[in-house]
Amino acid sequence: MARKKKGRDISGWLVIDKPAGMTSTAVVNKVKWAFNANKAGHAGTLDPDATGVLAVALGEATKTVPYITDAMKAYEFTVTLGAATNTDDEEGQVIATSANRPTDDEIKEALFGFVGDIMQVPPKFSAVKIDGQRAYKLARDGEDVELAARPLFVEELLLVDRPDADHVVLEMTCGKGGYVRSIARDLGEKLGCHGHVQRLRRIWSGPFDAAEDGVTLEQIEERARTPELDEFLLPVEAGLDDMTEVTATPEGAVRLKNGNPGMVIASGVEYGEEVWASYEGKALAVGTFKSGNLHPVRVFNLD
Structure with missing residues (x-):
């Protein structure tokens, strides 16, 4: 048992x-x-x-x-200009410095290169696995960590404040898997001044x-x-607000509760679309809509 x-x-x-x-x-x-x-x-x-x-x-x-x-998620973060660190944030050791300070217009121009579908190399001090081991553990042991670039969709990256010459506040909306520390690092390199994250806040997620x-x-x-x-x-x-809701029929609800395809009432839903079904006001299942039926991939037990 x-x-x-x-x-x-x-x-x-x-x-x-x-x-x-x-x-x-x-x-x-x-x-x-x-x-x-x-x-x-x-x-x-x-x-x-x-x-x-x-x-x-x-x-x-x-x-x-x-x-x-x-x-999609949104972050507000402060980048310190003029210094790169081995962790790409305030906690790391400074590994390079520069007296160069870009203008606001130069920063805004550089930000365009980080919008859309981009490739991003995660920080060496991250939870990415290399041969079964976390990158940050290897980096802490002094090993030379080489991480492959990964795709990231950035919907928006804006300059929202410039409190002083050494700091810039940015706001980014992006998809899954984005590393804000990598944005700060790469932006600093692109501007020729180095950079790292001083402060990071996730303001919304889905x-x-x-x-x-x-x-x-x-x-x-x-x-x-x-x-x-x-x-x-x-x-x-x-947690399902960003997904289309359909309503299960009484007979469909019984079938869905048992993990089987069940009939649902749907309007404007396309064949093959991922949706969630409710019954009597409660989430019942998530699955694929096909010809009036929901084919469940996850079933909830909220009785």
Whole structure:
């Protein structure tokens, strides 16, 4: 007999406004403890010194994590000009300096080269795996880390502030897998002045926004292990906001609950489109729409 997981069968999303100085895993563990949840995960790692949206999924919401991880995201970050570091952020050792300081117009012109479909080399101090080992572990051991360039879609990259000659504040909207530290590094190289990230904040991720949905860890700790804590939870369906919703028929709902294709009511949905089905107001399944039926790939148990 399989062992029953310890904790509550509780499902939903919690949008943590992550503080600097904590790993994403540490945040998830604190949330899991506070809710006494039997299952938790997050949608998209943030560097320890980064702040902002860390979407934490509990229970059945973990089945929707891939849709948030793959969604567009927005970051606001400050780049320090004039110095490159081995980690591409403030925590690393300075490896090159320059007295050159570009003008605002030169920066704006350079930013165009980072918009659209680009190729990006991840930082050496990153979680990318090389022959089964994390790049940051190899880099810490003094090994010469060579990482291959990866594709990234950048929808927008804007100069939003220039507080002084040595710093520039940028805002970027991009797809999955973007490294802000690489943008800062490569921008500095392109401008001939070097650069690294001083401050990084994820302001939204998919349907989740720090200003509208964000909850602090202090708020979580104040209500930990109390019924009031559940008031912070967003429904499982919140993780599916960017996907088209269809409605299962009563007969279709029964079939979908058992993992079989089921009839749905849909309007304006194309054949082969990925959608999610609801029944009586609750998420039932995610799958592919074909000829009036949803072919499920993930089924939720929210009864």
